[in-house]
Amino acid sequence: MMIKKKNNSYLAAISYPAVTTGTSPLHSAFQMHCITPTTPTMRILFCDSGFSSKEVDYMFAEEYQAAKDNAMPVSLISFEALRKGDTDTALKSVKPNEAMGAGIYRGWMLKPAEYTMLYKALLERNIELINTPEQYRFCHYLPESYEVIRDFTPKTTFKKMEAGFVYEDFKNEIEAFGSNPVILKDYVKSQKHYWDEACFIPNAMDREKVTSVVRKFLELQGSDLNEGLVFREFVALEALTNHSESGMPLTKEFRAFVKNGKVMAIYQYWDEGDYNNVEPVIEGFEAVIPQIQSNFFTMDIAKKQNGDWIIVELGDGQVAGLPDNANKTAFLAALKQ
Numbered sequence: 178m179m180i181k182k183k184n185n186s187y188l189a190a191i192s193y194p195a196v197t198t199g200t201s202p203l204h205s206a207f208q209m210h211c212i213t214p215t216t217p218t219m220r221i222l223f224c225d226s227g228f229s230s231k232e233v234d235y236m237f238a239e240e241y242q243a244a245k246d247n248a249m250p251v252s253l254i255s256f257e258a259l260r261k262g263d264t265d266t267a268l269k270s271v272k273p274n275e276a277m278g279a280g281i282y283r284g285w286m287l288k289p290a291e292y293t294m295l296y297k298a299l300l301e302r303n304i305e306l307i308n309t310p311e312q313y314r315f316c317h318y319l320p321e322s323y324e325v326i327r328d329f330t331p332k333t334t335f336k337k338m339e340a341g342f343v344y345e346d347f348k349n350e351i352e353a354f355g356s357n358p359v360i361l362k363d364y365v366k367s368q369k370h371y372w373d374e375a376c377f378i379p380n381a382m383d384r385e386k387v388t389s390v391v392r393k394f395l396e397l398q399g400s401d402l403n404e405g406l407v408f409r410e411f412v413a414l415e416a417l418t419n420h421s422e423s424g425m426p427l428t429k430e431f432r433a434f435v436k437n438g439k440v441m442a443i444y445q446y447w448d449e450g451d452y453n454n455v456e457p458v459i460e461g462f463e464a465v466i467p468q469i470q471s472n473f474f475t476m477d478i479a480k481k482q483n484g485d486w487i488i489v490e491l492g493d494g495q496v497a498g499l500p501d502n503a504n505k506t507a508f509l510a511a512l513k514q
Contacts, residue, residue: 220304224284225253230270240283243505247513256285264298274303281307281473282495288403289314307473308493316474316491318364319407325468329488331412337405342391344384350408354381358411361394364404368397370423412487415480418450430479431457434494437472441511446477448501458486
């Protein structure tokens, strides 16, 4: 595999065999939905500023300009209106295509129901997002993809939240780790910047600490909680530094973007600390990439203290952030291929 490094990013062109489809609904959906390589009609959809439908959200301003620099058609949508279920207002600035064309959303995270609304509303405007709602959910929710990556990722248990947290309801999921340390998150996000209070549990058998961390996590997540609770084995990764603001321990992680079965770019996950020339090793994951039911996704990988590499988690590529160290123009150029 050849990777060309530019600054702190790694531009790659690694292709894998076609996805083997089966008989499940998800496999069938993937088989039916296979966006062809980029055409002149591909549209990149960004979130507007929230104050003006004609101004891009400042968090995506560099990508927006990079898309224009790469002669890629762009449109702005209202994230706020979309979350309220008002797709007409959300897409009022999106001009319909005369014929069906491909589209990629680059914006804030959406819950699967919200993404489904966006997907269907864009189809009415002859814009087909690169991932179906089923594919979005598959990579967005860790429990959906866990069986595919379980041999490459830390041990994980999970359970949907039906009401408030009651320890006994999650007893089996927690005690599966014995006295080992675990990380807490929901189906999508953690509160890693509140490391000690709402993320890290030193001993899964410490019922008082478990309860305290879970309750603080739920308080911080509020209405943004995604589905349920996820408990993950804490794995000792190669240390990088401590976060300059929250103090959480940072480790040597990388984010790989995969489009249509090809690793198109890899970036250092963190903008802080010295990676000491550690370069990402992705060769060990050749077997799993073709099994991931998505046309555009991210794979976060990390180096363990023993030198082995693991998959931390997957994500839908449309809502995965780029680190500050990423060359946005090069990223959009790779996305255009």
